[in-house]
Amino acid sequence: MGLENIKRIGCALLLGFVLVMGNAQSVDTASLAWFKDAKFGLFLHWGLYSQTAGDWKGHPAKGGEHFMLYERIPLKEYALIANDFNPTGFNARQWAKDARRAGMRYVIITSKHHDGFAMYDSKCSDYNIVKCTPWGKDPMKELAEACREEGLKFGFYYSLGRDWEDPDVPTNWPVKAGRSNTWDYPDEDAKQLPRYMERKVKSQLRELLTQYGRIDFLWFDTPELVTKDMSREIRELIHSLQPQCLINSRIGNGMGDYSIVEQKLTGGIDNRPWEACLTMGKNWCYNRHDTVYKKPDVMIRHLADIVSKGGNLLLNIGPDGKGCFPALARPGLDAFHLWLEMNGEAIYGTRPWHTYGELYDPSVREKSNEKAFHDAVYDGTPQEIVPDFRYTQKGNAVYVIVRHVTAPSFTLSAFRPSDRVVSVECMDSHQTAEWRQDAGGLHIALDAGEKHCPVYVLKVTLDM
Structure with a gap:
């Protein structure tokens, strides 16, 4: 073979590789770009634990939805809960409408939590909502369709490294066997994770990715002892069936598309997807x-x-045993609807500015609520309200999200002289605010008689 032919073949192979990689990357890039624009999703935790509603044998159960573990309930006894699980109030269309009305752009629901009970019609495990409950229906089919009809993207939560129904799932958090079913399956060393992966995980993932149309997310939890090879095989399986599907970081071993922060806020800007x-x-x-x-x-x-x-x-709601959203969730859903109707421009499709925010009074700082993580009931979000400002940016607009500042005038020192301000508008009233800019920042003076929400937005247009 001549040198020129070798060169031509080599170039063709290289071009083919680049095109293949480019096409694969373009799907991933498009999905991630949509994700970074979407900003707001609905998380749904729904399962057998919803039926017991926080009680077990006449007393408040320990461990929330993890109560099978904390109460050490034998599998045969826990499975009896399914006999009473009859969610006749379930209305997939209403769930999707509520999410869309609240301004959410995607929905993720528990297909299988740590208890191992499948909330869909699983052919590889009879331990599921269709075969074990008097209701006998597959809610995931209806919900997937309802979300698509409402223009919402849809995905499944799947507990990866914990499953208290399966005999082959060892765990290592916070210690060896710390989150394992050791009362039904006491020999931790006999558990063979690869058997569980092949028998249940991969089989159920194939079902979830082939029975419900387009799936936009697989939201894994608790990878525990999942190996790098296992994570890679799962990722390859997902993308062989649904190439556009985004995968969170809890697939394990650095194989995810975006990272997760649970039950707390972060300390600074991260421009990677999270x-x-x-x-x-x-x-x-x-x-x-x-x-x-x-x-x-x-x-x-x-x-x-x-x-x-x-x-x-990703804001969570736990539907009850009848399949209805709790009444206590309604004020929040209604408030998001009203606030995002007025101020969604400051949220959707935005990116961080050069700083995420500043304090109204630099001498008054928000106290940290950091505490030891507990995977059953834990809340590390701030427990006090400190007046301050948050910033987002889109095009030539900087959005000042004024959080619990009641004063009608204040200075935004984050604005530098190079940030040439053209106008300032109150987004809730559409009124122009008085302002002046100097080396000290952007000075705002609002109408003292004008009423604003506790959290409101100023749109600052820059000359760019």
Whole structure:
């Protein structure tokens, strides 16, 4: 073979490789770009634990949706809960409408939590909602369709490295066997994780990716002892069936597309794709004892903080055993609807500015709520309200999200002389604000009689 032919073949092979990689990357890039623009999603924890609603044998259960572990309930006894699970109030269309109305752009629901119970019609495991409950329906099919009809992207949560129904799932957090079913399956060393991966995980992932149309997310939890090879094989399986599907970092071993922050806020800007998942109340699942939910303005405050730092908020609701959203979730959903109707421009499609925010009074700082992580009931979000500002940016606009500042005038020192301000508008009233700019920053003076939400937005247009 001549040198020129070798060169031509080599160039053709290289071009083919570049095109293949380019096409694969373009799908991934498009999905991630959409994700970074979306900003707000709905998380749904729904399962057998929703039926017991926080009680077990006449007393409040320990561990929230993890109560099978904390109460050390034998599998045969726990499975009996399914006999009473009859969610006749389930309305997939209403769930999707509520999410869309609240301004959410995607929905992720538990297909299988740590208890191992499949909330869909799984052919590889009879331990599922269709075969074990009097209801006998597959809610995932209806919900996937309803979300698409409402223009929402849709995905599944899947507990990866914990499964208390399966005999082959060892764990290592916080110690060896720390999150394993050792009362039904006491020999931790006999558990063979590869058998579980082949028998259940890969089989169920194939079902989830082939039975419900387009799946936009696979949201894994608790990788535990999953190896790098296992994570790689799972990722390859997902993309062989649904190439556009985004995968979170809890697939393990650095194989995810975006990272997760759970039940806390971050300290600074991260321009890589990430998501904070937060609860409305104390628990992820429905719990009748969970009677104090976060105030709507506090949840909006959290959304502003997360977006100002480059992330998305995945806000959780735990539907009850009848398949209905708790009444306590309604004020938050309604508040997000109203606030994002007025101020969504400052959230969707934005990116962080050169700083995420500043304090109204530099001498008053928000106290850290960092504490030891607990994977059952934990909340590391701030517990006090400190007046401050958060910033987002889109095009030639900088959005100042004013959080619990009641004063009609203040100075935004983050604005530098090089940030040539053209106008300042209150987005809720569409009124122009008085302003002046100097070396000290941007000085704002609002109408003292004008009423604003506890969290409101100023749109600052720059000459760029």
